[in-house]
Amino acid sequence: MKSKFTNPLFSSYIKNEGLFDEIFDDNKKVRKTYKKIFELYRDHSNSDYAALNEKAKAAFFNQGITFQVYRDSQTQEKIFPFDLFPRIIEAKEWKTIEKGALQRSKALNAFLWDLYHDKQIIKAGIVPMELISSSANYLRQMQDLDPPGGIYNHISGTDLIKHSDGNYYVLEDNIRCPSGVSYVICNRNALKRALFGVFNHYQIHNVTNYAENLLEIMESVKPHGVDIPTCAVITPGIYNSAYYEHSYLAKTMGIELVEGRDLFVENDFVYMKTITGPKKVDVIYRRIDDGFIDPLEFRQDSAIGVPGLFAAYKKGNVSLVNAPGTGVADDKAIYTYMPEIIKFYLGEKPILNNVHTYHCSRPDDLKYVLENVDKLVVKPVDEAGGYGISIGNKLTKEEIENVKTVVKENPRKYIAQPIMSLSVHATYIEDSNSFEQRHIDLRTFTLLGNNKEFVLKGGLTRVALQKGNLIVNSSQGGGSKDTWVLKK
Amino acid sequence: MLARVANNLFWMGRYIERAEHTARFMNVNYFSSLDAPNKLSQSRKFVLQSIATMVGDVPKKEKDLSEEDIIYNVGLNPEKPYSIFNCIKYARENANTSRDSMSTEFYESINKFYHYVNDFPKELLIKSGLHDFTTHVIEQTSILRGRIRSTLLHDEIYALVLLGINIERATQIIRIIKTKHEDAQKALGGYSKPIENSFEWTTLLKCCESYDMNRRFYKKTPNQNTTLEFLLLNPNCPRSVMNSLNQIQNHMATIDSLKERDKTSAAFLVGKMRAEYEFKTVEEIETDVSKFIDYTLQGLANICTKLDYEYFNY
Missing domain, CATH: 3.40.50.11290 (Rossmann fold)
Structure with a gap:
């Protein structure tokens, strides 16, 4: 349904009732955290904002802050689309995210040490051996090798979403070569230049200390x-x-x-x-x-x-950061065991939720998946960048049959999850020259070293720019937002 | 510093400088030919031939010299390694590979410059944009050099870029002299008969942005003697080979000050060539200009081979 907002940039904002809106609550009132910035936007006409947006884009392009896209065997230079409306996370909410991300990183590190040494978790019957032995990312060369400081995943990227119930869920862990941290810093710089006045009204953690912490982490695991x-x-x-x-x-x-x-x-x-x-x-x-x-x-x-x-x-x-062979643990099939893995090594309850997952390798689950493709997200377990994902409610009948055939051919390669509803955030859309709801997620960056740990207070908020799209990866046309973590 | 990065910085400097000389050569020759004093130097074929010779890509048959082709090839053709487009593209790629040692300001300039050239329409260049395009290229390269001087640390990174710039400058100046010297031999006549007073010497000085200063220095119409002396031997002329050699020697010392006494080193070779140049007279050169040009080109090539072997061999 359409609703009227006094702010011209929001005059055509349509609030979809079924989705969690980060800015407006159920009564279409601006949430407390966003009040100030929403008021400040009142001073901008649509054309002011369009000009600001163009300026920010040109700055990214001229500075060469771009990425290459592979399509039809050609590479194209593109800027990572950037949205000037920041995502704001309250101090209290952030505390949970930070603790949860650190907990997961530590559990994954312990899990990797175990997998490449005594394999107690397998002996205890918690994670099945065939899941490990059939993984393309398991490196037998790493068996019984002790990495310096006992650290495997020095750098972890945790992908989170906020579901319609208002809670954060982890979608996946990235502990091979998680990327995106440079955009966190560039986004902040771009926003500071474009909307400097806004910063006086918020107490925000800065994000420029990532590099110095990364260097310390690297030095802490020296040979x-x-x-x-x-x-x-x-x-x-x-x-x-x-x-x-x-x-x-x-x-x-x-x-x-x-x-x-x-x-x-x-x-x-x-x-x-x-x-x-x-x-x-x-x-x-x-x-x-x-x-x-x-x-x-x-x-x-x-x-x-x-x-x-x-x-x-x-x-x-020589020390390698991250250690080789970490890919075995951020496999989407392992993901489903994360609650058990955390309990086994740390004796703690998981702080961040996992999304329930069906393993197509299990006959019961496979049966359920084949019968409910239209209600599920089906993903290959070992692809990165959002490739090969099918989202049930977006498929035609024919496509559903295709998915079924592909999954049946190689069940081990696929998992399925209920369609999670990513929260939405007001995002500037060039075509309509106004703000619209778009889905967002959040990637956090955690560093582990020898007796040192660090979570970047901020993160990469990725936004799916196509209407209704749930895939936020940059290779699939996603953009990003500056992410503010408030000090209090 | 990594040897590969050093090599890239060196070539970045060379490509920036090459783009400028190519742009200026095309600009000056094309526009000065429009009202040149004799028939031959006014002819399209003559000027196109000259531009094609400068970039080292002369069509086998004279009838294949098409104005549109040559302007496009030298300006924007991505298929031609000598095109201005490719010079800027390579310069930017080299900057890309050493982006961590560059200043953000410098990188932004070269990146913007690349996008300008990349977006320049072919039709516009051929029909009416030649002057704008080449002038813009010349201006942008000056900005790049300014950014290099004013935003980079003056350490060995800076020295390597400047080494590339100066070696390329000396090489291009010599090549321009070679081309115009050949033109002067062909296009005899005009204001007066002999080659010594050919109109081509004026064009040559303009191609090297040294015409005004030459007039100021000698206070007379340029001839072969004053032009060659100015462009080869005058240490105060910023485009002269002598000036470039002096700078090359300074920058070599920043990179490795101890090597100069080692007679197998590049630094030694530079010192030797510079010393020879310092005490050369134009009268000695005039007896056989072509021979001296080839000798200088060979000397610069030898320095590059040595540099390659000593520093960039990775």
């Missing part, structure tokens, strides 16, 4: 016997979709950004090739997937890795 470690970020190169982030992190940490061809291994030590000769490298933040880091140990066709890197890692002469 044994190294006094002041030389750290580096390794990237697949300028054509990678996250290259901007790689260069940004290296620049703000003040360390070298290297490619595979800049490094070589001699006597199980890693060196980078500088203009004055080889220089030893001790800690590497790698933004290259497991399979590609070392052609001698993993995929032989990798041209972006470093031959001999894994042998050096095994000897303890």
